Amino acid sequence: MKPRLKLAATRTPDGGELVLYQHDRDFFIEVNGQDLMNSRHHESELALARLGCAHLSGRPAPAVLIGGLGMGYTLRQALDLLPARAEVVVGELLTTVVEWNRQFLGVLNDHPLTDPRVNLKTGDVVKLIAGTRAGFDAILLDIDNGPEPMTYTGNSRLYGHEGMRACRRALRKDGCLAIWSAAPSKDFERLLLSCGFQVRRYRVPAHKGGKAHSRFVWVASGNHNLLPPGGSEPRKA
Helix, strand or coil: CCCCCCEEEECCCCCCEEEEEEECCCCEEEECCCEEEEECCCCCCCCCHHHHHHHHHHCCCCCCECCCCCHHHHHHHHHHHHCCCCCCEECCCHHHHHHHHHHHHHHHCCCHHCCCCCCEECCCHHHHCCCCCCCCCEECCCCCCCCCCEEEEEEHCCHHHHHHHHHHHHHHEEEEEEECCCCCCHHHHHHHHCCCCCCEEEEEEECCCCCCCCEEEEEEEECCCCCCCCCCCCCCC
């Protein structure tokens, strides 16, 4: 049996330990000893791109923001769906995660950071969103663990009222916001509604064919007709 190798480690802004491991062909990222990302379980990251970009079919040059690089699965799926004239801005807080993708993780997804459509921005994606007005046709967020932060408590600013309002201002007319989460949240759904979004919730598998470990994607837009089919209505008070 091949051993589990510790490839690299860094500190989160909160001082936690973020560690990259490899076992055979699989990669794992842990924060403070807890599983954060796993290359075996990436179907929900692909679903985030599929659901968040579904309304872009036929648009010749859409602009998409991906908040959170992770292991590159959402970026790879978005690039596979989007046309040659698209621009995909990737916002990643940790430069170390970018380095890990270039050095170790790129093999998982055919090195998506090398695609000429990609515009990588390192730093706080909250500031990037807050400084944008009507700049994106889609915003795909996979920051931390969803609305309940696991890696960096500062990410809670993004998932609060002001953060979601900023996302709405950053979207172009007929744009969509898609948000990945490890768990459902009635409170977060109500917050999205209070920000003027139409919302649907999609239960997606963590890995293809799996049912035991579900993840969740919300898609929100000012136009209900742009939301992908299926899913569930938000649970109102």
